[in-house]
Amino acid sequence: MVDFLSSLNPEQREAVLTTEGPLLIHAGAGSGKTRVIAHRTAYLIAEKKVPSWNILAVTFTNKAAQEMRLRVQKLLRDQQFSSTPWVLTFHSLCVRILRQDIEKLGQGYDRTFTIYDQDDSVRVVKNCIKDLGIDQKLLAPRPTLGAISAAKNRAQSSNLYAASADYLDERRAAISRVYELYESRLRDNNALDFDDLLLKTVRLLENSKEVREKYNHKFQYILVDEYQDTNPLQFRLIELLTQKQKNICVVGDEDQSIYKWRGADISNILNFESKFPGAKTIRLEQNYRSTQVILDAAGSVVGHNFQRKGKSLWTSNPRGERVRYHQAPSAEAEARFVAQCILDHRESQFDIRAAVLYRTNSQSRLFEEAMRRVGLSYNIVGGFSFYERREVRDITAYLKLALNPNDSVALQRVINSPPRGIGKSTIEILERRAKDAGVTLWEAISQLVEQPEGLGTRAVSALKQFRSLVKELRQISLAAAGADARHPLMLVSDVVKETIIRTGYDELLKLENTDEAIARLDNLQELVNAAVDYDDRGEEGLREFIDHAALVSDADDYKQDVPVTLMTAHSAKGLEFPLVFIVGLEQGIFPHSRSVGDEGELEEERRLAYVAMTRAEKYLYVTHATSRRIYGAELASEPSQFLNEMPLDLIEDFSPGNSWLSFARSSKQINYDSTERKKFTGKTYDNVASIQEFFNLRGVQMGQVKREGGLEAGNTGRSGQKSRLFGNEEPSAERATEFVPGSYVRHAKYGRGLVLRREGAGDSTKLTVSFPGYGQKKLIQKYAALERD
DNA sequence: TAAAGAAAGTTTTTT
């Protein structure tokens, strides 16, 4: 045990040893936070002899929970302990509580409730808007759900929301009606959305003394990770769980608060001491992760925030190399640069782990393609996750339906998929019947089968077929749900397999036999595999498996040893990589267009940039493209202001030719000549290969100036691989004579102008050009008689 | 009812 504490610095040790009473740990990026949490938990169990079931650790993401669970397990195993405490996300904690006690809430819910993910919720909201006869243009489903979700996260019921709506605010009034209907629909379906998981748990703990005392008794020690991201509801939950004991330890970093848009309230961390009197505060400020240069660059960016207390993060790590900068002509070239760079790094260190961080998921595609092209295996976090694939969702909807046939959303999803002859008109009749009789869709099916008013025999037999399918699935599902002990217990994986076969999915896809169908079949096989894993882990039952599928939105079980991980800056929080690329550093992308102009939101973007930069241990690359396609149109894009907020002398230019950086430097009138000449790209050209590289590099620079000319030369050499690094565009003759966004043109009447936007191709190519003194003009390239300038 | 064609919206970040 002594040894186990000796690996910690004094502040960390204090954080581990302070087990009693409220404790706030300000943990800067890379300050060994996870280590401290793991050690603290292990210390409680091994040294303080606290039973593991009395300890609760809460995180925001499954990834973080899993990571922490592993760390604690490992430490405890070393100490010969086998049991692990609850390490859960807020949402999964609430599911556990509600699956036990939701009936005591008295809102008509029972413990077999289903969880609606965002997609399900949007569907319900959409139907509500339609059924209320509200104009879809006034109220789009997604923003409406957003408003409802925000209200829920303020613990605002539909009544309260309606009361708070201004009589003149038509939109808000409309939303409150949707909110009310939405709530009643969820209740009818015995379903909870993501926010309800928290809200209903809070209500339950508030209203039931019995339940509150039960969990207060159970959780003697509570720990909350990423505390700066808690919203009012989550805070309330913590408050309710710590009424009896005050052994509450929270860990956070205000500089890493990046979820304000989701209702996170930074005052939770700023006012912790007043909310929990007698709280002790510990600051972890030594960074063990990154080089000094990386910390300086990141600190400089976040230092531009005004709403910041400011703290000093220091490291005893080496200074390290400068941040590397690359300007690419296009988003494709940027991706190619990154892929090639990773290959180069892996040549000198074969097992280096790299991360590519982007602002929005939509940017992932190009990087996926680039990685695939150079044969780098990669892991993609978030975005279109496995459980969001249509076929996977369909099968889970069948499973949900089997456990809860009254789940109308699941029913609507699968009633005609695979196609079984229940078309739009039949569904309409079904819906009307359900409404008239005041029953669920499932019950309405039975009614219609008995009295088929206005339905053809074909439709009736299709409905019958569907009804018996669901009943059949219900039989086998209950066996696996553990709800019926008389049945021989069935494995979850068997149920999943049976469902795929009996619904006809298997047959349909096999018959189709296209590439896409095969891929879908693979996905379903993957779902079966997930279930097999689940069975192996000895987890409880089908219900829990479905909960898991609903709450695990990204492919959380991502492999650590994959060379490249692609993800958003948000999902990178808490992770670290020796080699990090932050891409798409352009105004409107990062910072995102929705936040430029709003200083508060811009500060959040800056913190996000800070989070992204501090993921890097050794090498940090920052890249941007001067032009990229957005909604099919090519747009010129400006470098991110965050680039300019880094100390330029900490940046090394890896761009071919004249880049924004060289421009920025000259305009800042800093003299880099002495250092820059000696180390042109930070490499010394002292062997044949690198001299060749140098010339290739030069070749590309020349090529940019006179594109049509012998550009190929750089690519034909054996070391052509290297020159590809610097993203010269495919040298097609067409491309070379065209005017790309970001380039300058000369017009007979308007003079010199900057190409902003390019749409269409061939003769119909349209250009938007900005001419000083004349403004923006839209020109048809064919007729405008433009010249390069 | 299903398939083919047209129109519209899409991209902020997560459970």
Added chain:
DNA sequence: ACTTTCTTTA
């Protein structure tokens, strides 16, 4: 550009 959703047609 791309995908989803609505509309028309066989």
